Amino acid sequence: MNFYAVWSIYKFEMARAMRTLFQSFLAPVISTSLYFIVFGTAIGSKIPDIEGINYGAFIVPGLIMLSVITQSLSNAAFGIFMPKYNGTIYEILSAPISPLETIIGYVGAAATKSIFIGLIILITATLFISFNIKHLGWMLVFLFLTSVSFSLFGFIIGIWATNWEKLNLIPLILVTPLVFLGGTFYSISMLPALWQIISKFNPVLYLVSGFRWSFFGTSDVPIFMSVMSIFIFIALCLFIIFLIFKTGYRLRE
Amino acid sequence: MDTLLSIHKVSKTYKNGYKALNKISLQIPKGEIFALLGPNGAGKTTLISSICGIVRQDEGHIKVKTFDTIFDWRQTRELIGLVPQELTLDNFETVWDALSFSRGLFGKPPDTAYLKWILNALSLYDKRNESIIRLSGGMKRRVLVAKALAHNPELIFLDEPTAGVDVALRKRMWELVQELRRGGATVILTTHYIEEAEEIADRIGIIDKGILLLVEDKIKLMNKMSKRQLIVFVKNKIQTIPKSLNQFDLQLHETGAAVIYTYNKNASRTGITRMLSALSENKIIVKDLQTHQSSLEEVFLSFINKDQK
Numbered sequence: 001m002n003f004y005a006v007w008s009i010y011k012f013e014m015a016r017a018m019r020t021l022f023q024s025f026l027a028p029v030i031s032t033s034l035y036f037i038v039f040g041t042a043i044g045s046k047i048p049d050i051e052g053i054n055y056g057a058f059i060v061p062g063l064i065m066l067s068v069i070t071q072s073l074s075n076a077a078f079g080i081f082m083p084k085y086n087g088t089i090y091e092i093l094s095a096p097i098s099p100l101e102t103i104i105g106y107v108g109a110a111a112t113k114s115i116f117i118g119l120i121i122l123i124t125a126t127l128f129i130s131f132n133i134k135h136l137g138w139m140l141v142f143l144f145l146t147s148v149s150f151s152l153f154g155f156i157i158g159i160w161a162t163n164w165e166k167l168n169l170i171p172l173i174l175v176t177p178l179v180f181l182g183g184t185f186y187s188i189s190m191l192p193a194l195w196q197i198i199s200k201f202n203p204v205l206y207l208v209s210g211f212r213w214s215f216f217g218t219s220d221v222p223i224f225m226s227v228m229s230i231f232i233f234i235a236l237c238l239f240i241i242f243l244i245f246k247t248g249y250r251l252r253e
Numbered sequence: 254m255d256t257l258l259s260i261h262k263v264s265k266t267y268k269n270g271y272k273a274l275n276k277i278s279l280q281i282p283k284g285e286i287f288a289l290l291g292p293n294g295a296g297k298t299t300l301i302s303s304i305c306g307i308v309r310q311d312e313g314h315i316k317v318k319t320f321d322t323i324f325d326w327r328q329t330r331e332l333i334g335l336v337p338q339e340l341t342l343d344n345f346e347t348v349w350d351a352l353s354f355s356r357g358l359f360g361k362p363p364d365t366a367y368l369k370w371i372l373n374a375l376s377l378y379d380k381r382n383e384s385i386i387r388l389s390g391g392m393k394r395r396v397l398v399a400k401a402l403a404h405n406p407e408l409i410f411l412d413e414p415t416a417g418v419d420v421a422l423r424k425r426m427w428e429l430v431q432e433l434r435r436g437g438a439t440v441i442l443t444t445h446y447i448e449e450a451e452e453i454a455d456r457i458g459i460i461d462k463g464i465l466l467l468v469e470d471k472i473k474l475m476n477k478m479s480k481r482q483l484i485v486f487v488k489n490k491i492q493t494i495p496k497s498l499n500q501f502d503l504q505l506h507e508t509g510a511a512v513i514y515t516y517n518k519n520a521s522r523t524g525i526t527r528m529l530s531a532l533s534e535n536k537i538i539v540k541d542l543q544t545h546q547s548s549l550e551e552v553f554l555s556f557i558n559k560d561q562k
């Protein structure tokens with residue numbers, strides 16, 4: 001195992017985040033604060049409690065998930081796309097570093113950033129809304145697994161993308177709708193029966209639901225299904241990445 | 254002599270069907286400085302990329318020491334340092350961070366003293382805390398060299414290391430190459446400056462259209478190929494060369510003050526004596542003589558042209 005290499009990549013990626021501190025950490029915090037003010041405090045006060053939870057508190061887990069998912073994707077995708085774009089990938093390709101080590105470096109850094117962003121948003125939320133976290137341990141587990149799984153997915157997008165447009169395509173047309181329709185701002189029990197069934201096919205629902213369960217103890221789907229779906233997603237991403245490196249797809253000529 | 258790098262019948266066809274390397278075989282002994290010459294698109298970068306693991310050959314194998322570049326990639330890559338042809342750097346990093354990154358990537362623990370030594374050797378020490386974006390093109394090229402050396406490689410590839418580097422620094426780069434060799438490294442470089450190969454290489458390879466046309470000791474190559482020219486300065490300017498001198502194939506210098514005789518210095522008879530006496534028979538008085546040995550550049554061009562015919 002080439003630990004120095006993993007550490008180098010990790011450090012490089014974290015340094016990149018620090019150079020763009022505003023974009024990396026402050027921007028998601030500001031945008032979610034706005035959500036809290038608009039939906040939590042202003043509009044939220046007119047919305048009845050959901051399953052006994054104040055609406056402002058109800059959306060906290062959803063908003064954290066929204067940021068964690070989009071940040072994981074964009075950070076990991078950008079992290080590996082950039083060297084391809086500016087040509088510095090030659091160094092990674094010619095270094096004594098295995099695919100697994102490369103992934104740990106890039107995905108590890110992207111996931112770390114997302115976890116931090118998630119925690120910062122959580123702390124910001126306490127400034128606007130009062131709530132308790134029922135299962136703190138599980139909350140951290142979900143935060144961790146979601147960050148890792150979507151960073152893996154972002155890594156795949158970054159390798160697949162051959163230009164800037166493709167880099168933003170999947171997050172835009174696939175992930176953002178799935179996140180918004182995955183119960184970030186509502187419980188699916190509020191939907192008509194047909195839409196409830198359709199929603200069950202949305203993988204993000206399981207994440208948001210599980211995460212919300214760790215806060216309030218209520219969920220749209222059974223908790224074990226949430227955990228399982230994350231692991232299935234991680235396994236799927238790892239398998240795709242394995243294939244990518246195995247075939248040298250879009251990295252090695 | 255210990256062979257450090259051995260390339261055995263390596264071929265590479267790119268996905269678009271272009272055959273960039275065609276059964277290349279080459280052995281490089283430890284401690285050699287080898288120059289790879291060839292026109293644009295000859296396959297120099299592709300060959301280097303195959304050795305470094307950036308491109309995977311579809312036939313043949315490459316060994317560094319006893320390690321195969323595909324099966325024992327970890328060992329071979331640790332031994333190799335690569336200076337790529339393009340200026341590919343992360344613009345927002347500092348010089349020092351870029352070097353530390355490279356060293357770590359190649360699995361070596363931090364070594365501040367060694368990195369300082371490299372930066373000094375490349376006249377970059379003053380710029381160590383500067384963002385790369387604020388460096389000039391020549392400085393960036395030196396940062397690439399420094400990065401390639403950061404993990405103390407034994408086999409160093411320099412893909413056009415002096416493109417865009419000014420004359421004084423080019424000389425320093427050559428000195429550095431010599432210094433690296435004294436430190437035990439083996440250096441393979443590609444260049445379009447033929448005087449560069451002439452100046453520092455022990456052996457020269459000429460590649461064109463993916464085929465290694467020739468590999469030869471530099472001095473032998475120049476001797477073998479070299480035509481010499483004898484420039485005969487004459488006392489009184491002449492307008493035309495007398496017909497009786499046709500057999501010598503003389504060229505008249507444009508000023509009329511000299512004639513140029515081309516001969517092969519390795520031939521058993523150079524014909525110089527006969528030519529000089531023929532001149533005096535024609536009442537052409539010789540004032541001075543000068544010989545000119547053709548440079549590698551001329552040798553190189555004659556090879557490439559022959560290949561095209």
Ligand SMILES: Nc1ncnc2c1ncn2[C@@H]1O[C@H](COP(=O)(O)OP(=O)(O)OP(=O)(O)O)[C@@H](O)[C@H]1O
Binds near residue numbers: 269271291295
């Ligand atoms: N990724 C690629 N896909 C397809 N063809 C390629 C690729 N890279 C290089 N080639 C082709 O392979 C041939 C050899 O290219 P290479 O870069 O090895 O040449 P070179 O000798 O380094 O040239 P130069 O002196 O211009 O750097 C060229 O015809 C080039 O167009």
Ligand SMILES: [Mg+2]
Binds near residue numbers: 299338
């Ligand atoms: Mg080249």
